Every structure is written in C-alpha cells, then in structure tokens.
Amino acid sequence: MKVLLIEDEIPAIEKVTHFLAKYDPESELLGVAKSIAEAVPLLIEHGPQADVLLMDVHLEDGLSFQALDRVGFFKPVIFITAHSQYALEAFKANGIDYLVKPFSYAAFAASLDKFRQLRDVPATLNPKVWAQLSKPTYKERFMVKIGEHIHSVAANAVRAFFAEGRNTYLIREDGRKLITDYKMETLEEVLNPEIFFRVNRSHMINLDAIKDVLVYSNSRLKINPNFPYSEEIIVSRDRVNGFKDWLDGERKTD
Known part of the structure; x- marks a missing residue:
C-alpha cells in the first residue's frame, strides 16, 4: 500500500x-x-x-x-x-x-x-x-486569484488555456486572462479530452470556443475563436489528424 x-x-x-x-x-x-x-x-x-x-x-x-x-x-x-x-x-x-x-x-x-x-x-x-x-473523473473548477480575491471558475466556462514563459493562463468568455497553478501537461491529464484539446505546445482549446477552422500554410490549421484573443491559434502539423478526429467526435484510446 x-x-x-x-x-x-x-x-x-x-x-x-x-x-x-x-x-x-x-x-x-x-x-x-x-x-x-x-x-x-x-x-x-x-x-x-x-x-x-x-x-x-x-x-x-x-x-x-x-x-x-x-x-x-x-x-x-x-x-x-x-x-x-x-x-x-x-x-x-x-x-x-x-x-x-x-x-x-x-x-x-x-x-x-x-x-x-x-x-x-x-x-x-x-x-x-x-x-x-470506473469512468474517469475530470476537473470541474479552477481556483484563481484576482487581486486580493479568490474566485472559482468552472472548467466549462474556460475558453482556452495558454502557456507563456513559466506561467499558464486560462481565458474566460470575456477574454480576460487569469493565471493558474497548472502546467499544460497536467491540464491534459485533469481536463475532459472530449471538451479540451491541446492544439500546440502553448494552447489548449475548448470545443465550444471554436468559431471556425481555416486551412493554414504547411499542412496546418488556424482556429478562429469566438472570444476576444489577439494571438493566432495554430494547430501544429503533428496534431492536425488528432484534432480532426476530435472535431469529428472520435477519440482514440490506448
């Protein structure tokens, strides 16, 4: 034990x-x-x-x-x-x-x-x-600090996560970015893979946050989000096939 x-x-x-x-x-x-x-x-x-x-x-x-x-x-x-x-x-x-x-x-x-x-x-x-x-249980809420206040954000309300330097942020529906204590690798383990997909090293997107997807250069895809976000969200080449399966409702398991 x-x-x-x-x-x-x-x-x-x-x-x-x-x-x-x-x-x-x-x-x-x-x-x-x-x-x-x-x-x-x-x-x-x-x-x-x-x-x-x-x-x-x-x-x-x-x-x-x-x-x-x-x-x-x-x-x-x-x-x-x-x-x-x-x-x-x-x-x-x-x-x-x-x-x-x-x-x-x-x-x-x-x-x-x-x-x-x-x-x-x-x-x-x-x-x-x-x-x-024995179905897996996934994280439903995130505790974040805004100034001197602590708030709880529902996972389904998070539009995306992104990493910048040593920090990881979640993005709310209004586009506000809030720092979390989680690394991208940990988020992949605790979030429901039917709802969230890691499209590249720096971004993980909520299915409901995708406005549309465009064909991009070098066999990649570009995501247009339905929330305010100034940076491009590009699906890396090695994740394109998995991303398409995810959009199509197919998820491969080991």
Whole structure:
C-alpha cells in the first residue's frame, strides 16, 4: 500500500507513521508535505502512484482542499483533523473517512480497513457496473486569484488555456486572462479530452470556443475563436489528424 501524508504537526506525522507501519509493515510512505505549497508538487509527482492519501484539513497556509483542487487529485482520501465541521466538505473531496484528533490506533486501522474494502469491491461487481463506476473523473473548477480575491471558475466556462514563459493562463468568455497553478501537461491529464484539446505546445482549446477552422500554410490549421484573443491559434502539423478526429467526435484510446 502506497501512501501520501499531508500534515503540518510533527507529533501527528510521527503518530501516523508509527500506526501505518504497525497496520501494514510493507506499506510505503511516498512523501510528506506540511503545507499547500509543498502538497501541490508532491501530489503532482507521486499522486498517480499513491493508493490512498492521509490529509489534515488545516495546514499552515490554508485548507488542504485547496491543494486537491489545484491538482485534480482523485485518489481516496482519509482526512485527519481536529476540526469536525469540515466533514461534509471532506466527503465531497473524495474523502472516504474522517478521523478527528486525537484518534486511537483502532480508529486509524478501521479507516484503512474501510479503504481496503472499497478498493476490493470492483472484484465482486458485475463488469458492466464496474465499467460505469470506473469512468474517469475530470476537473470541474479552477481556483484563481484576482487581486486580493479568490474566485472559482468552472472548467466549462474556460475558453482556452495558454502557456507563456513559466506561467499558464486560462481565458474566460470575456477574454480576460487569469493565471493558474497548472502546467499544460497536467491540464491534459485533469481536463475532459472530449471538451479540451491541446492544439500546440502553448494552447489548449475548448470545443465550444471554436468559431471556425481555416486551412493554414504547411499542412496546418488556424482556429478562429469566438472570444476576444489577439494571438493566432495554430494547430501544429503533428496534431492536425488528432484534432480532426476530435472535431469529428472520435477519440482514440490506448
């Protein structure tokens, strides 16, 4: 069992580490983060390999839900916290259990037992039912900062994403550009590929944001967007065939 731990209190880190080793001596702690700033890169790097996430709600720089929202982390989460008022929000964030500090080893083990039972459920399900339950989940909202204010932008309301230097921006319907914490490579993983397509190294477009497509030079295509945007959006040659399949409603899978 591979685990990620997000916790900012040293005694709690030591307690969880001890309980985890006691529960499963073969378990592997992939990493520990004490803040949102540390959790985001940890989740991006090790999230795909993790089986379960153990996470405190209150971190030194905010609520841990913010880290999950930034990276679109969809693995099971066991929340460990001294604050019971966040239980509803925790379960909305893919939480499978909610341990309130101080907790015993018996409570900790019961949470991991619950995780294992849920993990093993697919083997007993009708294949058609499991196929429905195992459909991928995609990111639905993005948290962005405008001045001193934090806003939530629905993914479907984003017309396009583009990278410039080290920064990545989302573009709203009114053409306003807002910086995000996501890289283009991560966006390709967390966004619904039926709605968004990466047309070149710097641009990812929403299907509903395309006004029309023109044949361009050197076997490329040019996208005319239906939102205010001053730069050209060119489909690179190596993505033209995939882009045409996407427009035609055909998506190839591995």
